[in-house]
Amino acid sequence: MTAPVSVHNATKIFGAFTALDDVSLDIEAGEFIVLLGPSGCGKTTLLSILGGFQSPTKGRVVIGGKDMTSVPPAKRPTTTMFQDYALFPHMKLRDNVGFGLRMRGMAKAERDEKALGFLDLVGLKTSADKKPHELSGGQRQRVALARALAVDPDVLLLDEPLGALDLKLRRQMQDELKAIQKRVGTTFVHVTHDQEEAMAIADRIVVMNQGRIEDFGPPADIYMRPRSVFSAGFMGEVNFIPGTVKHRVDASALVDTSVGDIALPLKSFTVGAPSPGQKVTLCIRPEHFRRAGEAEGPVVSLGDATITGSAFFGTHYRCHLKPSSAPDLSIVAHMPQSADVADGQILPLAVNLADIVALPAQSGRS
Ligand SMILES: Nc1ncnc2c1ncn2[C@@H]1O[C@H](COP(=O)(O)OP(=O)(O)OP(=O)(O)O)[C@@H](O)[C@H]1O
Secondary structure, three states: OOOOOEEEEEEEEEEOOOEEEEEEEOOOOOEEEEOOOOOOOOHHHHHHHHHOOOOOOOOEEEEEEOOOOOOHHHOEEEEEOOOOOOOOOOOOOHHHHHHHHOOOOOOHHHHHHHHHHHHHHHHHHHHHHOHHHHOOHHHHHHHHHHHHOOOOOOOOOOOOOOOOHHHHHHHHHHHHHHHHHHHHHEEEEEEOOOOOHHHHHHEEEEEEOOOEEEEEEEEHHHHHHHHHHHHHHOOOOEEEEEEEEEEEEEEEEEEEEOOOOEEHHHHOOOOOOOOOOEEEEEOOOOHHHEEEOOOOOOOOEEEEEEEEEEEEEOEEEEEEEEEEOOOOOOEEEEEEEOOOOOOOOOOEEEEHHOEEEEEEEOOOOO
């Protein structure tokens, strides 16, 4: 089963501290949603409010079209899978997975068949008679997932479920989690502070900061067209160039920056139309810089820049550069494996206009 989820103006206050600040969110049935943000931004508080473990101070939670704001966890169509997913050590896997069904009074033969089906889903059917201590960390995690899905929730809430796994296993489990979610079609809401994990698994990512939603959309949209300075900086490396809007001409706006005036199309401004005098922050990803002359399409020249350091990353060099016109600005740019990136080398830097995003300078809170 699966269900849509809506949060309407949820606020959570602990004493004098606002952990969630007027959060609204609409999740479609069957979506894989990731709540992403730094420690303390309110991800777990929001998940707990969805699961019924905490009540919002203000606001409402609607699941499957029904108001669940005051409904206790056991009566909600949700299951929560915590990072510490403690399996019962003395029980075989089939009994661990069938435990929730037993609690609901399902007869042994039926629950055993269902448990085996879910063990099959996570690739562990042949281990049904093993006990948790005979499994690897990743396998135990898969049993916990099978156990959570066996009770057939409409919405599965996952609180950093991969947090305890080492990096390699974590990446592997991300792929598996995504594949299993697509197979079962249950709405998943998954908490992480790992940006790569969010990009690997989410249909849509909710970027949170200081109790508020900064951005919400598919991974590529958030990466390519962030809606706040915080979101741009949290979703991978980015260069920020401060500027001031001089004036608008037809479908573009002229922005005064330390690397020269840049005429940006209005669609580069992801949050509303720019106005003269407005302070903006231009965001450019390191992989979007080019050597002038090598860029295609409408291009902005940023003048010469001197390489002050570089490191080889297999697919590219990651270089630090200082523009001649703005020695106080430090730029990180990726250059191809074939590039000459010796320290002191001068590069004529350029960037495609389409790869610049302009945001109101005050939109980010760090
Ligand atoms: N019961 C509580 N009493 C007081 N403050 C709380 C309580 N629960 C959470 N907080 C505070 O609310 C803020 C948000 O906490 P929350 O656990 O939602 O953050 P998070 O984004 O999940 O962080 P992490 O990634 O570290 O788990 C934190 O500053 C936390 O200290």
